[in-house]
Amino acid sequence: MRDFTLETYKLLLETLKQNDYTAMTMQEYAAVQPLTGKVVVLRHDVDLHAERSLQTAKIEYELGLKATYYFRIVPQSNQPEIIKQIVQLGHEIGYHYEDMSICKGDTEKAIKHFEKQLAYFRQFYDVKTISMHGVPASKYDGKDLWKTYDYKKYGIICEPYFDIDYSKTFYLTDTGRRWDGWKVSVRDKILGFQDQWQQQGFVYHSTLDVIEAIKTDRLPHPLIITSHPQRWVSDFLPWTKELIVQNIKNIVKRIIVRKK
Numbered sequence: 001m002r003d004f005t006l007e008t009y010k011l012l013l014e015t016l017k018q019n020d021y022t023a024m025t026m027q028e029y030a031a032v033q034p035l036t037g038k039v040v041v042l043r044h045d046v047d048l049h050a051e052r053s054l055q056t057a058k059i060e061y062e063l064g065l066k067a068t069y070y071f072r073i074v075p076q077s078n079q080p081e082i083i084k085q086i087v088q089l090g091h092e093i094g095y096h097y098e099d100m101s102i103c104k105g106d107t108e109k110a111i112k113h114f115e116k117q118l119a120y121f122r123q124f125y126d127v128k129t130i131s132m133h134g135v136p137a138s139k140y141d142g143k144d145l146w147k148t149y150d151y152k153k154y155g156i157i158c159e160p161y162f163d164i165d166y167s168k169t170f171y172l173t174d175t176g177r178r179w180d181g182w183k184v185s186v187r188d189k190i191l192g193f194q195d196q197w198q199q200q201g202f203v204y205h206s207t208l209d210v211i212e213a214i215k216t217d218r219l220p221h222p223l224i225i226t227s228h229p230q231r232w233v234s235d236f237l238p239w240t241k242e243l244i245v246q247n248i249k250n251i252v253k254r255i256i257v258r259k260k
């Protein structure tokens with residue numbers, strides 16, 4: 001079975017369901033944490049190819065699972081018709097912000113930009129959570145905006161980097177097109193915790209590894225699974241392109257990480 005296809009994603013979700021996991025949106029989870037038990041937050045960062053997120057959204061809907069989709073403001077992600085349909089399927093929508101790099105580190109401009117985009121996304125959904133889009137090549141860290149300003153003043157209850165207790169919440173991300181790619185990630189790191197989890201043996205490479213861990217109850221929970229729907233394609237040509245592009249990106253990222 002090829003990894004990072006819609007079929008594999010569906011199998012992952014079915015396995016979670018069969019093993020009695022409950023899906024919560026980011027907003028729901030942030031409001032009730034900390035808790036114990038088999039809870040999963042299906043978080044999606046829609047970086048590119050917005051149309052592919054509609055595919056994962058439909059699969060989740062068919063299985064009765066609610067997920068959270070974070071959209072960027074750029075046209076590759078911000079597709080109003082797709083956003084509307086995903087809302088109609090019952091999923092949560094949030095803003096995948098990158099105002100600091102768009103405004104080249106000017107915090108005053110960036111917060112105005114943030115306000116404007118948040119209002120834009122609230123046309124579609126009552127946005128209560130946001131997540132940062134990490135731009136590996138950018139010298140600006142999007143989270144630095146919150147050194148000066150407070151997103152809670154804008155009715156935001158959760159920015160997963162700051163508001164999730166990772167000592168009680170396991171975190172998986174498909175960054176790098178693998179589930180242990182945080183080693184080569186520039187920005188998508190939960191500092192300290194991933195190394196700790198690795199020492200405890202909670203490290204998975206392929207989606208089948210994750211599925212196997214769910215079946216044998218070796219996957220820590222509650223957990224957040226962050227995935228990028230643009231990577232999950234079934235057709236062979238776009239699938240191969242994702243594979244090749246990601247392999248090159250991983251090499252470049254490794255060089256950036258080493259330099260830092």
Ligand SMILES: [Zn+2]
Binds near residue numbers: 047096132133134
């Ligand atoms: Zn992103």
